[in-house]
């Protein structure tokens with residue numbers, strides 16, 4: 001059976017421009033930020049300035065603060081004091097809730113346990129998950145671990161930076177810089193997946209991007225697409241109107257896992 005579908009969340013970058021929203025809609029939003037464990041951010045107070053600056057940029061509201069990546073692979077001693085500082089913020093009521101990012105199940109368990117010892121709930125984990133980075137959710141271990149610990153799994157870059165969307169001209173040099181390079185390298189090699197996504201989209205009267213988002217939801221993860229235009233926000237919201245069935249999910253899993261290419265992995269992802 002497919003796991004329960006998760007909602008789509010919007011990226012924190014978008015929330016900053018949401019001031020004219022009706023009050024009820026604003027209340028329903030989760031305003032979140034992630035703080036990078038740069039090497040100069042050390043100790044329990046290491047995030048103080050960054051946290052203050054982030055809160056100011058977000059208009060004074062901070063529902064969720066997330067450790068941007070795990071330092072377990074290169075400076076394991078750095079991570080816990082920073083998390084302790086964020087936990088202090090939660091206990092003091094200055095921060096709504098606490099999440100982490102780019103952690104595997106082993107580290108997640110340890111962090112969840114240590115926070116629980118302080119009476120602080122670890123609410124969410126962000127990892128890269130998309131049809132071009134499928135292993136995070138198809139492997140099952142991380143999804144099961146999150147479910148067991150009561151941690152929400154959030155899928156970042158769920159559209160593979162726009163590769164998993166209808167974009168006329170994509171891969172033909174319309175994008176510049178590293179993203180353009182990535183598009184030119186991957187786009188010609190993912191056509192079988194896009195063809196299947198188009199078929200499923202047509203079945204549901206939907207867009208290809210909706211299939212990408214709903215595949216994450218079908219795996220129990222909450223996608224946070226990057227949205228730069230009102231049109232893209234509307235397209236993401238449309239994904240909430242339908243869910244894919246088990247057969248569609250399995251067909252997409254098979255196609256994605258058979259592809260010869262993947263999105264670049266985050267080098268800081270811990271085990």
Ligand SMILES: NC(=O)c1ccc[n+]([C@@H]2O[C@H](COP(=O)([O-])OP(=O)(O)OC[C@H]3O[C@@H](n4cnc5c(N)ncnc54)[C@H](OP(=O)(O)O)[C@@H]3O)[C@@H](O)[C@H]2O)c1
Nearest residue numbers: 011101156157158159160161162165209224225226232235
């Ligand atoms: N925790 C981490 O380490 C980490 C790392 C990376 C990202 N993130 C988070 O993940 C979220 C979004 O990820 P992301 O921006 O990297 O990637 P993404 O959601 O996979 O892709 C976003 C891009 O897709 C394009 N797009 C969106 N909707 C579209 C549509 N309907 N049709 C065509 N193109 C569409 C836009 O491209 P254009 O710009 O060309 O319009 C947009 O910039 C952000 O909240 C970000 O903070 C977290």
